[in-house]
Amino acid sequence: MAEYWGVKVEDIFNTMPERFRLDGAKGVDASFGYDIKDEGKWKLTVKNGAMKIEKAADLAGCVSIMVADGETFVGVNTGKVDGVNAFTSGKVKVEGDFSAFGKTAKMFKKFVIGKKEMSTKDYILDMFGTLVSRFQPKNVPDLNASITYQIGGEGGGVWTAIIKDNKCTLKEGHVEKPTVKLEINEAKDWVDVMLGKSDPFSLLSAGKAAIVGETALAMKLGEIFAKYQPPKIEFTTKDFILDMFGTLVGRFQPQNAEGLDASITYQIGGEGGGVWTAIIKDGKCSLKEGHVDKATVKLEINEAKDWVDVMLGKSDPFSLLSAGKAAIVGETALAMKLGELFAKYQPPASIGGEPEQELLVLKKTIAVKQRFATGPVMGKFLNAMKDKKLIANKCPSCGRIQIPPREVCAECRVSADEWVEVGPKGQVRYMEYVYYASPDPLTGETRETPYGMVNILLDGCKGHDTFAHLIRRDQMDIIKNGNNEIAGTRVRPVWNDKRVGSVFDIKHFEIDE
Amino acid sequence: MGKRVAICAVAQIKNEGDLWYARFQNMLKECFESIMGQTGVTFDMEKGIRNVITCSDDVFDARTISDNGMTDVVGAHFRGEEKMAQESINGLGYAMACILSGHDDVILYMGHCKESQTESRRMNMNLAFDPFYCRPLGMDFINVNAMQARAYMKKSGVRDEHLAKVVLRSRANAKKNPFARENAAVSEKDVLNSPMLADPIRELHYYPVTDWAYGMLLCCEERVKEFTDNPVWISGYGSSIDSYFLGDRDLLSNFSLKNAAERAYKMAGVKDPKKEIGVFELCDHSAYQMPMWAEGLGIADEGAGGKWIDGGGMEKFNVNTSGGMLNGNPLLLGGAARAIECFHQLSAEAGERQVKGVKKALAHGTYGAAGQHQAVVIMEKGR
Numbered sequence: 001m002a003e004y005w006g007v008k009v010e011d012i013f014n015t016m017p018e019r020f021r022l023d024g025a026k027g028v029d030a031s032f033g034y035d036i037k038d039e040g041k042w043k044l045t046v047k048n049g050a051m052k053i054e055k056a057a058d059l060a061g062c063v064s065i066m067v068a069d070g071e072t073f074v075g076v077n078t079g080k081v082d083g084v085n086a087f088t089s090g091k092v093k094v095e096g097d098f099s100a101f102g103k104t105a106k107m108f109k110k111f112v113i114g115k116k117e118m119s120t121k122d123y124i125l126d127m128f129g130t131l132v133s134r135f136q137p138k139n140v141p142d143l144n145a146s147i148t149y150q151i152g153g154e155g156g157g158v159w160t161a162i163i164k165d166n167k168c169t170l171k172e173g174h175v176e177k178p179t180v181k182l183e184i185n186e187a188k189d190w191v192d193v194m195l196g197k198s199d200p201f202s203l204l205s206a207g208k209a210a211i212v213g214e215t216a217l218a219m220k221l222g223e224i225f226a227k228y229q230p231p232k233i234e235f236t237t238k239d240f241i242l243d244m245f246g247t248l249v250g251r252f253q254p255q256n257a258e259g260l261d262a263s264i265t266y267q268i269g270g271e272g273g274g275v276w277t278a279i280i281k282d283g284k285c286s287l288k289e290g291h292v293d294k295a296t297v298k299l300e301i302n303e304a305k306d307w308v309d310v311m312l313g314k315s316d317p318f319s320l321l322s323a324g325k326a327a328i329v330g331e332t333a334l335a336m337k338l339g340e341l342f343a344k345y346q347p348p349a350s351i352g353g354e355p356e357q358e359l360l361v362l363k364k365t366i367a368v369k370q371r372f373a374t375g376p377v378m379g380k381f382l383n384a385m386k387d388k389k390l391i392a393n394k395c396p397s398c399g400r401i402q403i404p405p406r407e408v409c410a411e412c413r414v415s416a417d418e419w420v421e422v423g424p425k426g427q428v429r430y431m432e433y434v435y436y437a438s439p440d441p442l443t444g445e446t447r448e449t450p451y452g453m454v455n456i457l458l459d460g461c462k463g464h465d466t467f468a469h470l471i472r473r474d475q476m477d478i479i480k481n482g483n484n485e486i487a488g489t490r491v492r493p494v495w496n497d498k499r500v501g502s503v504f505d506i507k508h509f510e511i512d513e
Numbered sequence: 514m515g516k517r518v519a520i521c522a523v524a525q526i527k528n529e530g531d532l533w534y535a536r537f538q539n540m541l542k543e544c545f546e547s548i549m550g551q552t553g554v555t556f557d558m559e560k561g562i563r564n565v566i567t568c569s570d571d572v573f574d575a576r577t578i579s580d581n582g583m584t585d586v587v588g589a590h591f592r593g594e595e596k597m598a599q600e601s602i603n604g605l606g607y608a609m610a611c612i613l614s615g616h617d618d619v620i621l622y623m624g625h626c627k628e629s630q631t632e633s634r635r636m637n638m639n640l641a642f643d644p645f646y647c648r649p650l651g652m653d654f655i656n657v658n659a660m661q662a663r664a665y666m667k668k669s670g671v672r673d674e675h676l677a678k679v680v681l682r683s684r685a686n687a688k689k690n691p692f693a694r695e696n697a698a699v700s701e702k703d704v705l706n707s708p709m710l711a712d713p714i715r716e717l718h719y720y721p722v723t724d725w726a727y728g729m730l731l732c733c734e735e736r737v738k739e740f741t742d743n744p745v746w747i748s749g750y751g752s753s754i755d756s757y758f759l760g761d762r763d764l765l766s767n768f769s770l771k772n773a774a775e776r777a778y779k780m781a782g783v784k785d786p787k788k789e790i791g792v793f794e795l796c797d798h799s800a801y802q803m804p805m806w807a808e809g810l811g812i813a814d815e816g817a818g819g820k821w822i823d824g825g826g827m828e829k830f831n832v833n834t835s836g837g838m839l840n841g842n843p844l845l846l847g848g849a850a851r852a853i854e855c856f857h858q859l860s861a862e863a864g865e866r867q868v869k870g871v872k873k874a875l876a877h878g879t880y881g882a883a884g885q886h887q888a889v890v891i892m893e894k895g896r
Binding site (some may be wrong): 235366369 | 532536572584585590591627629630631632636798
């Protein structure tokens with residue numbers, strides 16, 4: 001498949017789903033055909049605010065069909081070719097319902113040429129493709145000359161610029177007796193020169209290029225042609241304006257427009273400008289091109305680019321007003337509320353959009369391995385679990401039982417050095433359902449939810465000397481909490497076959513029947 | 514001079530390289546019981562301990578709000594418990610403030626750190642730095658201190674041989690301290706051939722991984738006799754924190770230490786530390802800091818650390834009779850260890866390492882990269 005400006009015809013179609021704009025497809029229920037010469041046929045179907053694009057053998061049932069060649073189609077979609085010119089010159093034709101076809105224009109965001117590296121060939125083609133437009137006749141009035149570029153290597157070729165009567169034309173191939181001929185051995189070297197990464201004199205002195213004929217003219221090339229600028233992926237003012245109004249309805253904030261019945265007209269002058277009116281009624285917003293009768297408020301903006309700057313946060317509306325570059329006609333108070341009525345415009349992320357400030361987030365996992373000593377008390381408790389025993393320590397002063405055991409009775413401030421075996425059965429005092437499990441901080445793994453965490457009063461313990469563990473998941477719903485008066489559900493531990501001295505030597509507790 | 518605050522009793526466990534058989538609760542409990550036994554203090558809400566200050570570090574304990582792991586073994590339940598998450602010497606300043614304000618009469622002050630628990634002390638130290646800039650550059654206290662060490666040694670004529678001397682002396686003094694970490698005997702050659710961690714800091718120039726805990730009982734002047742007949746007084750305290758980012762600091766200026774010392778001297782009425790103070794305990798995380806801090810405290814001439822060592826400055830001013838931080842105390846706790854040695858010296862209980870006739874002693878603590886934070890406590894013998 002051929003590429004034009006590095007873009008294939010199918011790239012345009014394949015990106016349609018991600019460029020689809022719901023606002024533009026409102027109320028559309030139709031199929032549209034695309035017949036691209038030598039490339040194939042595609043069918044776009046829009047229904048209920050959704051779309052489907054498919055390559056089709058025939059385009060039966062389409063309300064309209066666009067017919068174009070690949071280069072024109074890609075050119076119009078990428079902004080390289082003026083759509084209106086292409087249409088009036090007949091390079092693009094529409095068969096069927098023409099007005100229906102017009103709707104497709106609003107249905108998609110602009111196709112942005114991916115940031116793929118341009119090849120040497122792409123650059124060479126772009127350089128010569130733009131050469132005529134870079135001709136600066138006033139720098140060389142009445143020049144009558146032909147300049148041949150004979151470029152070797154991959155991506156190379158021969159082009160001749162013919163300058164006569166203050167006009168420049170480009171022709172592929174040689175001419176007879178050119179005024180000057182530049183012989184460049186490798187196309188990539190010439191690209192480097194044109195991009196400013198290298199200079200022509202180095203090429204000449206290294207024998208990588210030669211000038212045949214009028215050397216003085218070759219030295220003036222920088223004046224004859226404006227500097228080559230490689231293509232930039234950029235939204236034009238017009239693109240921004242279209243995108244802003246294309247997204248306006250979607251950015252409407254009905255909660256801030258309760259009871260509002262108003263129309264807001266944006267009358268935007270200058271290149272890329274136009275007139276749009278947002279109509280707000282019954283908590284809904286619709287957009288219409290052009291004026292309405294007696295708009296509640298009208299914003300008159302002299303230059304579209306100024307408005308783009310305001311919307312991108314690079315400028316503010318009050319500066320425009322005070323500089324006389326914009327005016328508010330009608331209800332000024334409503335104009336002041338626009339920031340509430342519509343969410344802030346966000347340029348498409350795909351174009352980089354130059355957001356005001358992008359804050360970085362540093363994602364790190366902090367992990368330092370630890371070796372926790374268990375000591376003589378916790379160690380003794382964990383060790384006993386290997387033998388399916390739950391041991392607690394008892395305060396010699398108050399008789400309180402601690403499980404898991406700790407070095408002291410914190411209440412009496414004495415060593416709790418009397419050991420007693422408790423449980424392993426007991427009664428549930430508290431149970432909770434956990435629906436959102438705390439993940440393992442390093443692996444991110446979570447346990448299955450919901451699960452039940454229980455506090456159990458093991459046999460031999462009293463008061464609130466309870467012990468925490470998990471309950472069998474399928475029994476959660478039939479567990480009853482107890483208290484000092486009423487017994488809770490009786491439970492017993494389910495031990496693991498392999499026990500290592502860990503809290504999970506007990507898998508969980510289950511109802512003891 | 515205004516009111517004084519007494520240290521009534523101190524307790525500690527032996528500094529160990531790896532207390533694998535104990536959790537820090539066990540370490541603290543031993544100190545707690547010792548303090549209770551020595552003083553007979555109670556937790557009576559009128560007459561006893563109403564507030565416990567603890568010192569520990571979240572990262573070293575691998576526990577958010579590290580104090581919650583041991584409030585029980587330090588008797589803190591059902592009363593005030595406040596944590597000092599900085600150098601332990603600041604806890605003395607804080608305890609002093611609690612008592613001088615009149616809010617508390619009696620403060621129990623406990624601290625612990627178990628450096629052996631983490632697989633990499635350096636990774637813990639790396640976490641002291643900001644995550645965006647310094648941490649990714651791999652900064653830790655050792656390699657940042659090395660930057661200061663290199664510049665300082667050049668400025669003050671301190672050579673590798675001087676550092677070896679500092680290490681050997683630290684080891685020799687520690688031998689006489691029953692609570693000091695027991696380190697392998699080393700020769701000058703061993704130190705000079707010790708592997709470079711970050712030039713000019715060699716492995717033996719840096720304090721070894723250590724586990725330790727301590728306890729102290731402090732009280733107001735009026736009630737001291739209830740707890741001891743032999744108190745030691747805190748008569749001066751000053752602390753100072755320098756900028757966090759190294760780029761904001763002059764690493765050679767000793768600015769922070771001079772600032773802290775000046776405030777402590779002033780509060781204690783010390784005019785000439787060289788003459789008035791009999792024992793200096795310096796928090797030397799690394800050997801180069803011994804002469805550098807000596808300069809900052811005014812017992813060595815500015816820019817003459819090398820000569821000071823050559824001229825026997827360490828002996829003349831009785832510096833680090835305990836063996837110092839260099840012999841091994843955990844991070845955070847160096848200042849408390851210094852104060853405890855001063856307590857023993859002033860109480861004439863320092864055994865073999867006792868300096869005769871000590872009336873005033875200076876305990877120093879430092880924390881952070883290249884001595885960012887500094888604090889000085891002046892202690893005096895009982896009336």
